[in-house]
Amino acid sequence: KAGVTQTPRYLIKTRGQQVTLSCSPISGHRSVSWYQQTPGQGLQFLFEYFSETQRNKGNFPGRFSGRQFSNSRSEMNVSTLELGDSALYLCASSTGTGELFFGEGSRLTVL
Amino acid sequence: KNEVEQSPQNLTAQEGEFITINCSYSVGISALHWLQQHPGGGIVSLFMLSSGKKKHGRLIATINIQEKHSSLHITASHPRDSAVYICAAPLNYGGSQGNLIFGKGTKLSVKP
Numbered sequence: 144k145a146g147v148t149q150t151p152r153y154l155i156k157t158r159g160q161q162v163t164l165s166c167s168p169i170s171g172h173r174s175v176s177w178y179q180q181t182p183g184q185g186l187q188f189l190f191e192y193f194s195e196t197q198r199n200k201g202n203f204p205g206r207f208s209g210r211q212f213s214n215s216r217s218e219m220n221v222s223t224l225e226l227g228d229s230a231l232y233l234c235a236s237s238t239g240t241g242e243l244f245f246g247e248g249s250r251l252t253v254l
Numbered sequence: 255k256n257e258v259e260q261s262p263q264n265l266t267a268q269e270g271e272f273i274t275i276n277c278s279y280s281v282g283i284s285a286l287h288w289l290q291q292h293p294g295g296g297i298v299s300l301f302m303l304s305s306g307k308k309k310h311g312r313l314i315a316t317i318n319i320q321e322k323h324s325s326l327h328i329t330a331s332h333p334r335d336s337a338v339y340i341c342a343a344p345l346n347y348g349g350s351q352g353n354l355i356f357g358k359g360t361k362l363s364v365k366p
Contacts, residue, residue: 174352185359186354198353245297
């Protein structure tokens with residue numbers, strides 16, 4: 144059974160650009176959550192989607208957005224990138240039992 | 255304020271030693287996650303527990319919901335256990351599974 148797949152794994156952008164990250168959950172998992180990890184703030188919850196609906200959103204500005212498709216794949220978008228957005232972005236999928244399965248992450252560098 | 259505190263922040267052990275990492279939280283929760291992160295960045299879920307104790311191989315996790323405290327133990331530690339261990343508490347708003355607050359992690363280094 145394939146794990147959680149995140150693409151791209153690494154990317155470099157410049158300030159002001161936008162970026163879209165993708166997360167394909169484990170087959171059958173309907174819940175996808177996104178997290179940001181930085182050296183200063185550690186891991187922080189971004190948002191969670193379940194059956195194409197945003198269930199919860201963390202304390203991040205409106206530049207951070209996401210969506211989930213009918214096949215449960217999810218994307219997150221960050222617009223008008225800032226240097227502080229440089230981070231490892233992780234997604235996790237869940238069956239709904241609470242157990243989470245994480246992807247390898249997308250490492251974003253903003254120059 | 256919802257908080258999850260971990261200790262110690264850094265831990266160096268000799269191969270074979272018994273290791274304990276502690277996690278305390280201020281939120282009312284129904285379960286707690288223990289996660290492992292290797293240098294490459296990927297995270298593996300070790301345990302999700304809501305009461306008592308769970309064991310998987312050389313890893314044991316315990317939780318006391320009333321005292322809001324959990325511990326992760328590693329018996330007979332090995333260099334391959336070197337990683338960052340993170341505890342996380344779900345806030346469970348609206349049935350959410352992924353809305354977690356995280357501890358800052360414990361960086362474990364096991365020397366041969």
